Structure formats: C-alpha cells, structure tokens
Amino acid sequence: MTADALHPVTGLDDVVHQRVRLGILTIAHEACRVEFGYLRTQLQLTAGNLSQHLGVLETAGLVALEKGYEGKRGRTWITLTPAGTHALAAEISRLKQLIARVTLDDQP
Amino acid sequence: MTADSVHAGGDPRRLLSQVHALSRRVRADRRVTWVALLVLAVATFVAIPVDWFGMQVDCAAGGACRFNRLGSLYFWPPALLLSYTVIAVAYRRVARSRGVDARVLPYAITGAALTGVFTAAWVGARIYVANHPPAPDAPPTADWILLLDRLVAPAGTIGVALLVLARLERNLALLAFTLAYLAIVLIPITFGWQMHTSVQAEFLPSQVISGVVLALGAAGFALARRRQR
Numbered sequence: 468m469t470a471d472a473l474h475p476v477t478g479l480d481d482v483v484h485q486r487v488r489l490g491i492l493t494i495a496h497e498a499c500r501v502e503f504g505y506l507r508t509q510l511q512l513t514a515g516n517l518s519q520h521l522g523v524l525e526t527a528g529l530v531a532l533e534k535g536y537e538g539k540r541g542r543t544w545i546t547l548t549p550a551g552t553h554a555l556a557a558e559i560s561r562l563k564q565l566i567a568r569v570t571l572d573d574q575p
Numbered sequence: 576m577t578a579d580s581v582h583a584g585g586d587p588r589r590l591l592s593q594v595h596a597l598s599r600r601v602r603a604d605r606r607v608t609w610v611a612l613l614v615l616a617v618a619t620f621v622a623i624p625v626d627w628f629g630m631q632v633d634c635a636a637g638g639a640c641r642f643n644r645l646g647s648l649y650f651w652p653p654a655l656l657l658s659y660t661v662i663a664v665a666y667r668r669v670a671r672s673r674g675v676d677a678r679v680l681p682y683a684i685t686g687a688a689l690t691g692v693f694t695a696a697w698v699g700a701r702i703y704v705a706n707h708p709p710a711p712d713a714p715p716t717a718d719w720i721l722l723l724d725r726l727v728a729p730a731g732t733i734g735v736a737l738l739v740l741a742r743l744e745r746n747l748a749l750l751a752f753t754l755a756y757l758a759i760v761l762i763p764i765t766f767g768w769q770m771h772t773s774v775q776a777e778f779l780p781s782q783v784i785s786g787v788v789l790a791l792g793a794a795g796f797a798l799a800r801r802r803q804r
Contacts, residue, residue, distance in 0.1 A: 486593065
C-alpha cells in the first residue's frame with residue numbers, strides 16, 4: 468500500500484487538527500502577525516484557554532510568540548513559522564481530500 | 576467561555592468553512608482602502624492648481640498652441656512618493672491598532688516604481704519632441720499612443736498600483752472600482768464636460784473627474800467599513 472492509497476485521515480496532525488488551533492494558524496497566516504487580543508476576540512476564547520493552545524503550537528514549533536509593549540500596555544504578537552505555514556497547508560489539503568473522499572463514498 | 580465557542584467539530588466541511596470564514600474576516604480587518612483612495616484624491620486635487628499655474632503655454636498667431644506641463648512634472652513624482660509613504664504608514668498603523676499586520680509594502684513599492692516610469696516616460700517624451708518637432712501638417716497622434724500616454728501619466732499609474740492593492744487584499748470591490756476608475760481615466764470619460772476656454776482648461780474636466788471618483792471611492796469604502804463594524 469503506497470502513501471497515496473492511505474485514507475487522508477491517517478495523515479492528520481493532532482496538533483493542527485483541532486478547531487481552535489486550526490483557527491489560530493489560519494488567522495496568523497492571513498494576518499502575517501496577529502495580536503493576542505485579536506485572536507481572543509475572533510476565536511471567542513478566554514485568555515487562559517488561548518494561552519494553552521498557543522503553548523501547544525509554540526512547543527510544536529508552528530508559531531513564534533513575541534512579547535512587547537505599546538506605550539505602557541503589554542502586547543503579545545503571534546507569527547506563523549515556516550513549519551506552521553507548511554502544517555496549515557497540509558491540514559487544509561487533507562481536509563479537502565477527506566471531503567472529496569466522503570463525497571465519493573456518498574455516491575451510490 | 577471556552578474553546579467550545581468556536582463550533583466546527585471534527586467535521587472537515589465545517590473546519591474548512593471555519594478556515595475560510597476566519598480568512599475573510601482577517602482580510603476585511605486588514606483593509607484600510609478608504610485611506611489609500613483619500614490620500615490619492617487629495618494629491619489629485621492639489622495637482623490641479625499646480626498644473627494650471629505651472630503650465631507653460633506658447634500660442635502662435637494662427638491659434639496653434641504648444642504647452643509644457645512643468646508644474647505636473649515637478650509636482651507628481653514627489654507627491655506620489657509621499658502619498659505611497661503616507662498610505663503605507665497609515666495601513667500599518669491602522670492594521671496594528673486592530674491587532675493584525677498590514678501587507679501593503681508591495682503596493683507602495685509598485686506605486687513608487689510606477690512613479691519612476693512616469694517620470695522617465697515624461698522626460699523621454701520631452702527629449703524626443705525636442706529633437707523631432709512635429710510638422711505643422713502632421714497627422715493626429717495615434718489612439719494607442721494617447722492611451723499609453725494616459726496609462727503612464729499619474730492618474731493611470733495610480734490605477735495600476737490600485738490593481739496591485741486589490742490583488743494583495745483580495746478585494747473584489749476594490750478591483751471593480753479600479754477597473755471603472757481606469758476606464759474613466761484611460762478612455763477618458765468626462766461625462767460630456769468639456770472646456771475649451773484655454774489650454775489649461777482643456778485638462779481640467781478629466782483632472783476634476785478623476786479626483787472626484789477617488790474621493791467618492793474613499794467615501795464609499797469608509798461607509799462600507801463602518802457598516803461592517
């Protein structure tokens with residue numbers, strides 16, 4: 468059995484295939500650099516919950532966190548690493564394959 | 576509030592639609608289209624008196640006039656460079672205040688490069704005309720040359736740079752606006768408004784119309800943005 472013959476679900480990355488983390492990667496990819504507060508608002512998460520997910524992604528090397536100040540206010544900026552960009556592209560590709568597979572399976 | 580507030584489940588269709596929805600939202604939050612159009616509209620309006628008073632006109636007894644738009648030449652290159660700098664800075668500031676980063680540098684670089692093309696074309700045409708003065712009975716200039724002339728003129732280069740911005744922002748509304756703007760500038764469309772009182776006045780309708788179109792575009796995009804919020 469070749470890799471192409473494997474079901475797309477076998478290639479899913481548990482770190483990325485989670486709706487919140489996929490959302491973080493998507494936003495970070497589209498925004499180039501995204502602020503913690505923006506992510507929190509868009510994904511409707513608590514600060515603690517978002518921090519946990521960011522920790523997972525940072526440990527996996529998919530995002531880089533940069534802490535700084537704007538005036539007196541502390542701000543955290545999140546950037547996608549090249550590995551993160553690759554992981555996001557792979558996840559989206561697998562999701563599309565899965566949808567195509569499911570659509571084919573649904574046909575009589 | 577927990578992670579569960581983002582409902583997509585493990586369903587690939589829902590996950591993918593979440594990805595697309597988030598991408599669209601971020602793209603919308605990064606756009607400050609009205610700022611770009613407003614800055615360019617202001618530059619266009621300021622250029623009108625500069626062109627009018629900076630134009631050298633030499634009319635012969637027979638009524639034929641030669642003109643030299645020196646005001647435009649000296650005004651537009653620095654004005655365009657300043658405009659693209661202001662736009663890039665404004666984009667960056669506004670986008671950052673919203674919590675995202677702007678992707679506007681390629682637009683500013685394209686605009687600056689086109690400004691160089693405009694200046695080079697203007698200087699090149701001036702040198703050519705100085706060495707090959709048109710004969711009094713010369714046929715009228717070909718349409719494609721006039722079209723090319725308008726394309727490399729400031730109003731045309733503004734439109735071409737806006738096409739780049741529309742591509743960067745994946746902004747269909749800006750693309751449609753820019754195509755309409757380019758049609759107005761390149762054909763050119765003056766909605767029947769013509770002035771033949773002086774050489775300076777000949778250029779006025781198209782200048783005013785391109786400025787008004789940019790200003791209306793800025794107002795339209797600003798209103799659309801306010802409605803989105």
